[in-house]
Amino acid sequence: MSELNLLKEQTKEFLLNRYGVNGLVQSDIDSLDFYISEKTHDFINVIYNPSLCIILQGAKSVGFGDEMSGYNEQRYLLTSTYMPLRVSLTDASKERPYISLTLNFSMDEIYEVLKNVEIKEDNMQKSQKGVFFGDLTEEILEPILRFVWLLEKPKEKIKFLSDLAKKEILYTLVTSDKSGYFLNKFAMQGSVSNKILHAVAKIKNEFSQKLNMKEVARACDMSESSFYHNFKIVTSLSPIAFQKKIRLEEAKNLLATKNISVAQAAFDVGYESASQFSREYTRMFGVPPKIHSEILRSGVA
Template structure:
């Protein structure tokens, strides 16, 4: 059965390789679509996955989130419904058989609209669904992704057809194995919807001092309920999520803008450089200066 799923996506993998001849990340001419090629296994990378559908066409990727290890291999799809801090790396790839992946960014409003049009049943309030799900692809979704990728070569039809195919993809997700995860996101008033709002607010305000109780009040939840649902949907606590956002931003400031550790720690809201260094080392495995040196050499 596994071979069947791999065979299903093999033609699309070959087309992507013909289009993207070099290892790396390739933005498509089609908005919200990107292709990802790796010719060798990669080092574990701390990153944040947004609301999106990732499809592995060839090779294998490993994802670690809150001490849970997940694998996504050829013929499988991974849906992420929140901005999740996690560790990701390609584990199966070579020069002759590279890792090939596609990523489609999903639109929250389109999901809400489509769920309403389909008249889907509202999920039970007490049910808890994780914000990341991995399932085998099917022929219908493979065909839709193939047609979306084909618009890379058709500028005349790209703008008019891409939104229609994106909606088809959302419909297939809402009625396929990812349905439970995505349906929960679609219903305003559910705990997951409130966590989406909290995460969105955190992303733009993480540099300022934040009390978790204040954040719970913003989304009209009690502090205890907020912590419980945040943990169940993002895989981490609100405080750890906030720390990860700050440390990721500090890392980018040092790597891209040339800030030193003291400058970066202040930019992202740390009052104590020593605390920043300790938490940075705990997350990334090395002190700031050594980590940035490693990244520049890799």
């Protein structure tokens, strides 16, 4: 067994001993979280942050629009912005739990790294979908594993050391041909993909407000038709459908954490009609909001 494979096996054992099989876990490193499960599951709707996702053990399928992609320990996933995806765990068991990690980042952090790298600025006026799958090379995996082991350090050292280690990982990604090209298109100021990224962030941050397509398109310096076309390339959704996904996900979080009525949750996320909210919520999550809130609070889901 190579030194890197040995380190990988030790890392999996370390994570299982530290966190157990408890689903989503936020680590002591702010930008790093883990997902550990011994059960597979069918497709669920998930909102990804801009992030690097790596599977240490197991496999999953990811749906982006009509496209389905499977990935496992040999590949990684990059998302450039807030991305509604459908996710299914396809390989997990009690004997061999699914173990993955997510390193969250901002495009500002990517841009800071890119400023010190020679980059090509061709095709910046052509947008690209906001998800990217790449081969997980030793060059990428090795600094990621070292990053995880920083959790063994005293807490007062973790912040400083993790910032340095994170920059190394991002540098490795931006200097790789394919992932570097992908990240460059979204980080480069003035590119079409970067303009859509800012529009996505605006819609997410103002999800409860009515969406004025003309104003958002104007802020992107695009016609409405061009904005709609490029937004759908990046996210696989129209701006209205994207806002709806964000609203419903926020409503799910409210129903899971606050003792409020379905009507109040609907109003808080921007719906004017509680009945419309219930219909769309049920369509997205497969269960009515009132019943779902009881399930979520019980800890079953």
